[in-house]
Amino acid sequence: MNVHATDPSALLGNLAEALATGAIEVVDLTHTLDQDFPVIVLPPEFGQCARFRMEEVSAYDHRGPAWKWHNFTCSEHTGTHFDAPSHWISGRDVPNGSVDEIPAERFIGPVCVIDCSEGAAADEDFELTPEIIEAWEAEHGRIPAESWVLMRTDWSKRRGAAYLNMREDGAHSPGPTPAAIRLLVDERGIRGFGTETVGTDAGQGSHYTPPYPAHFYLHGAGRYGLQCLNNLDRLPPTGAMLIATPLKIKNGTGSPLRVVALVPGRT
């Protein structure tokens, strides 16, 4: 394989070959859309995030003899999902702010993974801070503009009630501080930010100023969010390519999606 190819056709040919040989592997960063997967829980007088539900329409039977299919329902923000700028009030006037308007090339890009798994294991309210980001950069280099940044916490390995970790004073899960998000958005110019938790913000994110800083700053600046990601422990800190293509929903504020990453193979 010619790793120095610059001709686009040759590049794609090389990519196809690398995928076929396993030199480049595909990692699935998606949770299964499952009726029991937690969704964000808001005070009950507010509208709620619809759970994933599926009804069988036919299964090779009197309702349709040769075919099986289902109707399914869910929110734009159910399961592993993409947040478009129009999801948040700060992003309501951003151009191309809904999923159907985002140019397709924005769905594929380089990704940096900041490993916060040790901190999150010790502290369920662990915060991603500018200091942690700068320490990561000291080791791996400056976060490139237009890259995705994912906060790895291994939270995706939690099951049942431990995932939302809801208590009487709200959910407890790790997330970024306002200053960390401002650093990523304003100074590094990232394309988007992703987490393994139910939202891009911490479980206690409503108590920051502004509340839900990741949503507020990311979407206000026209950037994207990914949440409920899986398998982030299988990504290298740098050098992977993220592919995250939401459904093309007219005026959609987000979408469940299959998120995958291309990573250097282990062979």
Place this chain on the structure above:
Amino acid sequence: MTDAILPPPKKDPQKRTRSQTLPSGLRSRAALGLTAAAAEGRFMLQVCGECGALQYPPRDACSTCLSTDLPWRDIDPAGELIAETTVRTSTNTYFRERTPWRVGTVRLDAGPSVMCHVHGDVPRGGRVRIINRLDKSGQGVLYALPPEGTPNMEDDPQLREITADPKFRRVLITDARSENAVALAEAFAKAGASIIFIGEPEGWRPYPHRPALEAIPNVQIVPLDVTDTASVAELAGEIGGKTDILVNNARFVRPGGIMDRGDTVFARDEMEVNYLGLMRLAQSFGPAMRGRGADGDNSAAAWVNILSVYAYSNMPAFGAFSASNAAAYSLSQCLRAEMRPGGVRVMNVYTGPTDDAWHQPLPPPKVAPAALARAIVSGLKDGLEDVFVGDVAKDLIERWRAGAKVLEREMSETDGGGA
């Protein structure tokens, strides 16, 4: 006294489950008035509006003056057993399978003599109290009971045929998260239910009374979400064949009608839980329950729906919720018709505002969880189809019967006209 029934033995897996056979369900249209009264456990007969003569059996014209004005009235149930016999064989399959069967004639203190089934504890010539109940065909029949309670009288085999007593039966309560779940489970434990399954939706988020549920004897918490067809089908696959009484306490309540909401999001949730939830449960649990109506002392016996009394007449302050309950009410009638061949009773318990978070700003009277639970258990012990619990529900159904259109206009006042 009556011999107490013993805990039913484990089922012999080599024996065919006995099919439900039914007593004759044929009645004249006039006689269905007795059935309507039995649905609420009321002993009623026709009283001539012109001459005042008490009628028995039900008829289309007064036996004294031929007037056709024969309204049904509650009647003093006291009387005397003047003749009795025990049937030891019958050409009717239902009774043939259940002999010996005691029947007799009771002279009511109010006048007429009536044919009735007779409880084993009533002595020859003894004083009795008549009850009017639904038999396995869902038709009103008269039973003569001892005037006062006798030991274990509810275990009389003839009486147990017309009741849905929770004793030794296995109960499924569908929503552990509901604020009434603890009171319901406690009431069934006290009534002698052998297992109380409680369906728990969304085990991934906590709720405060789970430890209280776990502390109740014979409670088993099982995953169930009535909005999730797969979850309902899975639980029915596991315990559908040993669910004797199903109590559907799952409901979604939000205040609001049409214009103050401005969307269909909550309305959809209301229909998903209150209407389609009932549909899913009925499609998954219904067939197995209908097939076990005659399966011994712990046969399938009853299906309980907890409905808002505003199913009858819309309360605009909870207008969309009322509408979802009207849909569920209609579906319950369909379920009743489909369950009837299996001898499984469908009991609707209608309540006004309940004492819970969603009705917190409403003034009393409100139905407390314990009162609701008491009404359900006593309704099952009486084998009822319709129970109105609390003053608001009792008042509303009277007003509805007096004039549905008048009530509709009253309900459009902001407070629901006293509701």
